[in-house]
Amino acid sequence: MLYLVGLGLGDAKDITVKGLEAVRRCHRVYLEAYTSVLTVGKEALEEFYGKELILADREMVEQEADSLLKEADVCDVAFLVVGDPFGATTHSDLVLRAVKLGIPYKVIHNASIMNAVGCCGLQLYNFGETVSIVFWTDTWKPESFFDKIEKNRQNGMHTLCLLDIKMKEQSLENLMKGRKIYEPPRYMSVNQAAEQLLAIIQNRRLQGEKAEITEDTICVGLARVGAPDEKIVSGTLQQMSTVELGAPLHSLIVTGNMHPLELEMLKLFSVVDSSTFENNACQRIT
């Protein structure tokens, strides 16, 4: 049996009791280590589970899936994923490969950033399409995520923005020389995401285009959701470019129209005074 086990979002104890039992039963346990991270490392998980973990990077999952699945028809293998196995990143390819090899699989669900963001008080019902904001480079500055946020906002919907993670990047030099030397991982902060959005707003203004989203649009910055040191702040997009949220992972929400109860909840996390806040929030007509 292949178990796809969600680890939740905080630390080792965010696994479910069912998930923990499966992990302890398994012969081999892989930890997916390229799309997300917990606030604790591999060692802390190994100690808590009482099991050795095999780190699985993208290369391994995509190119060596057969060795990962080896003998999973006769023994139990677990594939651990931060969040939910079908959350922000789905592991459909692994499931499809297992099915083709005649290996049964079981999903043990857990919280994902896709649903846990509800803790800021914005209703999951009122979210439109989720977007990913990628790191800009000097030569590559895509704006497609901005158009999706605009569309959601035009429809009155909030947008969850998942922020880029760069694991195992190679410098141009190392890449060209074929050296497998990697740069330290980079995680986009709420500040960086806000700055990119502000740059797009300015660009469009210069081009005479009118955007729905402005410097004053109410946003929510979230860091380490589900962890003991979770941080949530609400304020204008401009303010998001200067808030201090600390260690990764970060997410950003751009609000659409808000129900009074949603507004009331966001005020709990406000970095501005309430009146500024109310002036800039779009009220939902219910």
Place this chain on the structure above:
Amino acid sequence: MLYLVGLGLGDAKDITVKGLEAVRRCHRVYLEAYTSVLTVGKEALEEFYGKELILADREMVEQEADSLLKEADVCDVAFLVVGDPFGATTHSDLVLRAVKLGIPYKVIHNASIMNAVGCCGLQLYNFGETVSIVFWTDTWKPESFFDKIEKNRQNGMHTLCLLDIKMKEQSLENLMKGRKIYEPPRYMSVNQAAEQLLAIIQNRRLQGEKAEITEDTICVGLARVGAPDEKIVSGTLQQMSTVELGAPLHSLIVTGNMHPLELEMLKLFSVVDSSTFENNACQRIT
């Protein structure tokens, strides 16, 4: 401290280790029992937690919140919610009341139907606004959910339809006589939801309106997601009106445009032959 603890979607063991530790530490433990259900009852939870649970119905949470929160500033109180505390139903009102009373709170997240539906292979990224399909009565047949599904589909997005739950309904007679006698709970099945959607399609056709969604639109029916006897089927909307999915809770997804990998996953759960399936699926242009 007030702990809002998500129980996940299946049975007693779907609670997280962190959640279980909190429950066992608490002086009073309430079980929210009006917006969702697990596949096991209160007794099974009590046995597993080693704690007595107090059932909290809507009346209690909305009208007697202060007694629920009593002394939560000096002792620990847990409020257990099927799924995630901020999933399909948010419990913002309870949080806001706690904050007003100066009671600190902590959220312990878990899987919600809002993210666990990813297990069918459709990417959570590609979902638009979530809708609720309510039970029609002889005199009340709202269609607003249909318009939202149409809009999502026009935008190429999938729609998660949460299906109605009727708890503590009173018959008209009992209501008029003020007798607190309740009808057995009712849970909408995928069949019933599909029938209502088919009726709307027919109505609109009679009125000469053209709908994006037809009898042949590919849908996914899900029952008891996360439980050992979970059932997922994919097929046309017409077929969803006759599939057998058994006990509650059910959910329905109406697909938008599909990525080849999404289509490949849905075929695992197909009730029709693959060619019919491909003919009716909208391919996502990526």
